[in-house]
Amino acid sequence: VQLQASGGGLVQAGGSLRLSCVAPGRTVSNYCVGWYRQAPGKEREFVAAISRNGDSTAYADSVQGRFTISRDNTANTVHLRMDSLKPEDTAVYYCAAQIVFRPSEVRVDGSRYDYWGQGTQVTVSS
16 A cells, blocks of 8 residues: 655744545545654654544544544545644654554554555645
């Protein structure tokens, strides 16, 4: 499964961005989807995840209340809306997907995702 992440860019602190993750030719509604990020010199970390049906979500404490994950299964797209961005949010953001059986299942552990996108750079200036 090929995932394409887009929407990154340079933004000032306090600004917003919306990332998108698409899987061309795939039915995204079969997949639980997660967003992860990796800053230079740091390990990859979990950001947010959403269940197949969109009813269940999970967020890292560091982004809770500022980021919103959503999905449009008719458009085969998952979004990550990022508000009130901080310089510490600067990283390459990756989307990941995994086929799951239960529609409400959410996966936080990155090792449980088989499919990953190429990443999109988010830079937040102070």
